[in-house]
Amino acid sequence: MPKSFALLNRISARFTCVQHPSVPHLNAQDPSTRDLSTEQKSPGLILNLGLTRRLITLPFIVLALQAQAQMIRSDDPALIEKAQAASYGWVAKNDLPEYLHDAIPPGCNGLYIEIGPEAAAALTDEELEKLEVIVEADDAKITDGNKAVLTGNVSVSQGTRSISATTMTYEQELERATLADKVTIREPGTFIQGEYAEVSTSQSKASFNDAKFILKIQRANKSIGSQSIIRGSAKSVKQVSANVVEMEDGRLTACEPGDESWMLEGEKLTVNRETNRGTGKNVKLKVGSVPIFYLPYISFPVGDERQTGFLFPSFRSSDDGGLDFSLPYYWNLAPNYDATLTPRFISGRGTMLEGSARYLNKWMRTEGGLAFLPNDGGSPDPDLDDLIREGQLTEERARPNKGNNRWMAKLDQRGGDTEGWYTRADYTKVSDEDYFRDLGASSFASNNQIFLNQSLEVGYQFDHWKLSSLAQSQQILLVDIDSPYRKLPQIDIDGRYNFDDWTFILQNRYTQFKHRDNRPDILTGQRFNTDYRMRLEKRYPWGFFTPEVGFKTLSYDLDENPLLSLTEQEQLSLSAPQASVDMGLVFEHGGGAFTQTLEPRVFYLYRQFENHDELLGIGANNDLNVNFDTSARTFSYGQLYRDSRFIGGDRLDDANQVTLGLTSRWQNNNTGRDLFIASVGQIFHFRDRRVTLAGSLSPEETEDTSESASELRVNLGRRTQLFTNAIYDTESRKINRGSAGLNFASQDYKKLFNITYSFLRDQNTLGPSNIINRDIDQLDVSFAHPVNKQWSLMGRVNYDFENQQELETFLGFEYNDCCYRLRFLARRWLDSNIANLVSDESAQYDQGIFFEIHFKGLGGSGAKVNSILNDGISGYETREKLLY
Structure with a gap:
């Protein structure tokens, strides 16, 4: 319940009367004012009631709804009059003064107006408690010393908190207060209005019939649009005990009055503030008047604390991937560890299960995840079907993982950051090279990862020495690159001593190299490196001087390898002194x-x-x-x-x-x-x-x-940078390598523009076992630009001139309404699954249309569009954090 209801809790038996300014003042300490044994009637009285100030919090904020609409506090009499006459205190743009038009968020048509000065709203709860509680009414009757009936413009106020109604009755013996006809509760960030309210001042019970309300939520870490407004209504709101509140036939939305683009409805919503848990029965999400989502039961957290329950589901659909639906379930097992289990359905492939867990203590942080898709049904990509029908590809080559079990395992652990010892674990392994391209991230860059790291490191930091041991392997995700050697283990013993301007560095490293391929033409063995240095470092405002010597x-x-004529361990040794200035x-x-x-x-x-x-x-x-x-x-x-x-x-x-x-x-x-x-x-x-x-x-x-x-x-x-770098060959008098570009972001990050040109010519690099052609000649252009307050365009072109092919191209738009956001992308990208399998250029590409709707306050319908934009447009991720 709102804190303003505390103004009616536990009303004391002592009533003191203070006259309205139109009648002579009565001394509150005069004994005659306390003799209420006979009926008294004094038109135009202000009653100072001895009220305890017990605070109760409205529960609906637990849904953490976030909207665009803004609430502005004002003490402008003309604006206050409009707000009092309007539904929910919402005033349309045409009725707002000109200076407030810029405060209206994109897609919205007005503002919620709070009544009262900003200074009063800034008072803390403790400061408000020191203020006097005032009751005003046009007429008051006090009967038999225990019943007060107030009629006409009844108002109970304390600072910025107020309750108003046409009539109010307080019965001392029953310890009950009732309010009727245009009952309104106001306090900073909260507005509730209804026809009838009843409060038990001794049993922490209250009810509000035919209620409608608005709530303001302050979002953390937001520099733009930092407050959110939700509104709703309910047949009744009941506080059944000190910590349990029930709402029957509740409706919640982030849309402005008169707009019900989406609505969350629940037959019964219950919140227990002691256990910080809320529940809902027969909850429906409606778009317009059409129900699109239903849960017979839902559990959600109260406030910011984590609670076990279903998270909002994710929907995505595209030409290459079909329908992809997931419904996460979150377990808050303890304050320092939790888990999430996500069933996921992918049309054409089947049903998979993804799980993740987190653990935190004072020594370490650990996160892990598992995913499993049994008997993959194969890609639903229609381009592959066409190639198979035309005979350009076989089913086996087009869908090499069809019928296979697909899985992923991941572990990320960090320990001992504040202690002498530390641990690092970074392990990711997938069932096959195509896992991420088929089931994981959506962007071209993410889909073409080269390797997955699999390492474990343990170490100890002394005052001057550091001892560490590392075991490392890598899983290669590209078929044309050889697997690297495994380090089983790598041991480092490093020392560092500082004496004024002198630094002594002593590095020692032992590594045992193994290989996952047991081919006879692969060398394996042990390597030992040392690097000892002595350095003098002098720095001045006018320059620096750093000589160094080392060895x-x-x-x-x-290792022995008879096939390579290594019949015994081959011992080799080299050394070299060095010096630098x-x-x-x-x-x-x-x-x-x-x-x-x-x-x-x-x-x-x-x-x-x-x-x-x-x-x-x-x-x-x-x-x-x-x-x-x-x-x-x-x-x-x-x-x-x-x-x-x-x-x-x-x-x-x-x-x-x-x-x-x-x-x-x-x-x-x-x-x-x-x-x-x-x-x-x-x-x-x-x-x-x-x-x-x-x-x-x-x-x-x-x-x-x-x-x-x-x-x-x-x-x-501050957010715009022009850059270029170049490698110029003085012999041939040409630039062999270089890049140039521009990164632009407006102050509010609504406008983004990036252009980069990169080239690397005649650059063949010799790796451990083969020559790698690293020639690059690419142009990358991306942008996000608002057309007006509600419409924005975004796009990207990434073209490879070296191979004369597109890497990725997309163009889309965003429509930003006050309570929802639509994003649409038309995208064409190089399909790395089949690009090297067919000669037909058109068959090497996938193309799709991606659509996403984001109900503000409830989250989006999927993360795929967001992933494409974050990876494709530099600065877009920051834009999302600031604006939404």
Whole structure:
């Protein structure tokens, strides 16, 4: 019940009368004013009743409905008069003053008006309790000392809380108050109106007949549209005990008065505030007058606490996936652990079950999940059916997982963050390479994950040393990439000591490499790396100076393999000293609103050459190289100041080089933000690089200079950035790699625009066992733009010029009504399931129409459209959080 009902609870037997301003004042302490043994009648009295201020909370907020409509508090007399005369205190736009028109949310046609000054609404409950409770009426009768009858404009108020009616009767012996005819309750965020109300002031019971109400909900972490309004009605609202409230024939919606686009109806809703649980019987969701969802029984949480019960179901439908329906059930098992079980039906494939659980204590956080689809019925994609009928594909190739059991297992655990020890577990495994493409995420990028990580790490952090052990494997999801080696285990013992400006680093790593494929042509074994360094670091306002010396070692024990002529463990060992100096200056040109800097930087690196021939040409045919996890870096600006041109630990690359770089930035003196940053740099080699992955030198490794790398970033606004980077070959005088683009977001994130062009030419990378073509030539354009307050357009084009094909294209619109939102997408994308199986270009694509309706306050009909937009439009996820 609303807190205002507390004004009628436990009315004391002592009545004191204060005259209306039209009659002489009566002293409340005068004994004659307390003699109520005979009937007294005093027109125009204000009664000060000795009321205890016990607060009761209206239960319907437990449904956590969120809407667009806004509630504005006002003390404008003309506006208050309109609000009092209107249903629910809602005033249409045409009747609102001009200064309030901008406060109307998109799709809405008016505002709910609260009565009273903003300052009063800001008072806390404790401050309100100190205020006097005032009862006003045109006429009052007090009979036999225990019954008061008030008629005509009856009002009970305390600060911003008030109850009004045409008549009110209080019976002291029965400890009962009744109100009739236009009964209205007002308090900040709450408005209730009905024909009759009855309150037991001793038994914590109350009822309200033929009630209609509005409630304001303040949403957390929302900077735009932070409040939500719901309205509803009920045949009766009853408080049957101090903590249990029942509503019969209740109706709830987030739509404005006069609009019933959707409505949640329940034959009986019960809320127990002691157990923080609510229940509903025969609950229906109606769109217009048509019921679209029904539950004979539902359980929901009261307030913000988690409670066991069904969550809102998810619906999705598309051309490639058919109908996909899921209904999650949530178990709140304890304050620190819970679980969710989700039955899911996918047309054409069957019924699957998904489950997840969370556990939290002071030492660790653990989340896990399982999913299982028995006897997959195959994809309902009509494009595949056409290809099978035309003979371009067989059923087996088109639907390789038909009839198979599909499953996924996932574990994510983090422990010991605040202790010396820590644990990390990141494990995901699926039944087949196509699992996510068929059953998981919807975007092109997400559908083409390369691998799933499966790792467990345990460690301990001492004052100066860190000890850790890692076991790691990976599941490859693309058929044309070899499986990487497993680390079973990797042990690190790392030390770090700081003495003023001196730093000593001692890194030791032992790794046992295994492989999931038991092929005879695969090397396995153990590797031990060390990296010891001593560094002096001097930093000043005008620059920095950091010299460093170090020593690296690399050794192996390769496992026996008679087929490779390794009849005993092969022991190999390498080592190399190194030295470097990193230094830079900062020149500033001040004056005015900006400071311009010029920052030259010099980085010299020397590492002695160590012959790696014993790692090359191993095996019976001298065609294997020792390489467990190492590949060459793609040259970029970030590599200019790195001390290795390889990723991994299988090479001690030689170096005798100097990097010259220059950075300039423009900085706003008022905000401290960089408005413009430009950087350029190049490496100059004093000798050819001799250490390679496969033994042969590439042309780049014999050149005296590297390519020139540059970056440029211009901040055009707080949320708008222009960027470009380029790798320029000074020998051929052409740009080999680069990207450029613009990311724009308006201040309120309603407008988004992104354009990126990326290219990578003549870039073949040698991996552990094959050559990978990494050429890229792509354009990606995406946007979200409001046409007016209610309509928005969004779209994306991602085109691959290298292969002359679309990767993804979609165009859609969004209609934003006051109480619901519609989103529609027409999408065409490269179907990675069949793109490599057929030559017909049109058959390589899927296309579909996606439709989603979001009833504000009840959630959406599915997450697929949202997933496509979040992955395809940079900034869209932030837009959703701020606006909805």
